[in-house]
Amino acid sequence: MLKHMEKLAELKRAKLLALSLLLIAAAIFITTLALPPSPWVGALKAISEAAMVGALADWFAVVALFRRIPLPFVARHTAIIPRNKDRIADNLGRFVEEKFLDTPSLVALIRRYQPALMLGNWFSQPENARRVGQHLLQVMSGFLELTDDARIQRLLRRAVHKAIDKVDLTQTSAMMLEGLTRDNRHQKLLDSLINQLIALLQRDSSRAFIARGIVHWLETEHPLKAKLLPTEWLGEHSAEMVTDAVNTLLDEVTHDRTHQIRQTFDRAVQKLIDNLKSDPDMAQKADNIKAWLKNDETFNHYLGEVWGDLRGWVKNDISSDDSRIKQRIAEAGQWFGETLLRDDALRESLNEHLEQAAHRVAPEFAAFLTRHISDTVKSWDARDMSRQIELNIGKDLQFIRINGTLVGEPSACCCGCSRRSPRCCICILVSNDTIRTIALINIPQGGRDDAQDFPLAEPTRRRAVLPGGVNSV
Known part of the structure; x- marks a missing residue:
């Protein structure tokens, strides 16, 4: 419960930080509207505008994973996780089966880690052998109590x-x-x-x-x-x-x-x-x-x-x-471990039998575990599953929003600084999962007053920011 509350608090802090950056960018943009035109006011306006576009686009991308956003034409492509719960369940089970539980992977795992050697090292330690003896005694005690009924x-x-x-x-x-x-x-x-x-x-x-x-x-x-x-x-x-x-x-x-x-x-x-x-x-x-x-x-x-x-x-x-x-069990376990360490042929034979067992058991075990994973995920409530996923990875996803806000600012600067570029300068920016294209369309030179709207570029009469945010003067 304490860990749940800590994760919830971290998620709220990350959301608050992302929202704060968006509000700061909006405040700067509104402030520039009230200021008299100047080169630096125009630059600040472009930077804050790009930051808002990046923040809003990434906000939509993150929120659309977990919740429905009631916007025309795009609403059916939101709430991605809740809508696709069953498909996620099947794909997750299939992924585990194909990447972790397939027979070649299990055989490779056995050959890589040499379980017989690991077992010998573990059992040869007196403390581990005593621990096994203690656990077996608990099992025996439970069985004897059961037979009293x-x-x-x-x-x-x-x-x-x-x-x-x-x-x-x-x-x-x-x-x-x-x-x-x-x-x-x-x-x-x-x-x-x-x-x-x-x-x-x-x-x-x-x-x-x-x-x-x-x-x-x-x-x-x-x-x-x-x-x-x-x-x-x-x-x-x-x-x-x-x-x-x-x-x-x-x-x-x-x-x-x-x-x-x-x-x-x-x-x-x-x-x-x-x-x-x-x-x-x-x-x-x-x-x-x-x-x-x-x-x-x-x-x-x-x-x-x-x-x-x-x-x-x-x-x-x-x-x-x-x-x-308990002493006899511990002695037997330690003897078994020491015997495995001494006898190379015994270890090799045990590993070979484990590989053969993997060939026989892996398909059925993988199918069983795949069904278990798929059925378990399908049995969850879609909204609860979405909340749990957001709780565990939502903090990191909020940094997509933060990065979108922060990357938008230098993006505007980079595109604005291309004053010696060709007549039509197009900057394609990749901010996390969103691609934004900012185009500076240079029209034949006009007056100086027009150039003040975007002072870092050649004097222009019109500035446009293509999808990802559209700006025009």
Whole structure:
């Protein structure tokens, strides 16, 4: 509001200055009419007359932009901005689209400023990384507050249930398994599992666990034999035999890519994929799982408790001054920035992806922004828009009036000083947006009294100022 008042005051001062200069020129002109003829009175009269012509012409040019001037033949060419509001809106939107949002301009902008490098420099500053962390915490806090609302919780629950309904568990699982079997990746998974089993069996705790199992089996299934035989010794040695046998088998599977166990594993995986794709029983089981996920009260109650605990922990953490989440986000942001600065290939790749995104997104984004600009300007009231434009640039436009007044004065002097010019001297003057032509038409010399009307020229009997102001004696 304060800025608005300041602009309004500046506009009023500029208008007052332009009007004052016009009134001064008019006062001088009227004064010269009352003075006795003399060379300097004639010169002063011509100068003030030219100043008034320039001031009035530029006043018309400036005012015609914003308001209607009720003059015959020209009124329909005034109030230019209010009359052409919609056309201005369309042209403004088109100008922004063609000059700022076209794809080549956006790509050139990306190449010029290297956003990946700028991003790296910005994120590598600890203060900036902390600021990002703080903003993300505010977003998280707002989201958590939102989820406290029972209506939002119901909405989220319905959204989750709808998402579960849309998921085809059998087909999705089949696709995942097919992806897993591509290039024998499932065999690599089997190798990893075998290595984990070998490492597990080599532990003393695993052998002791197997020994206890054997002893327990003897005491349960053969209690009489257990009393007669050294069960502890049998258990330990049996555990060693079992683990050695299993290790030998697993080692064979590891080194033999065509082992029977591997082939059996291949067939089992492929059969599972086929069943997931076409077996009605599998589809029914998948539907039962989805129904259980949605309707089982115990499971949903458990999920609710887990979510409540997690939400409470996050809220307590982000409200503390030494938030661990904030620290982790800041550390991640700083690491990202430093990585971008170190890795030239990563920066180049990121910039290339941004350029590709500009090619894909720029046309739609430009069209959207163009429509937004055009529709917004069209929705404005024509008079309000005109007032706002005048308020913001009207002060500078008033200097057109001021310049018209001031330029008119030396113009008259320049044309008057062309006393040694050809018989017909024409001066074409450009004052801002108005072209004025002042012609001094020299007629064969007459008496001295005639020359006093315009003393700076050759003695004349007639002086004319062509359009822009017409003067005659």
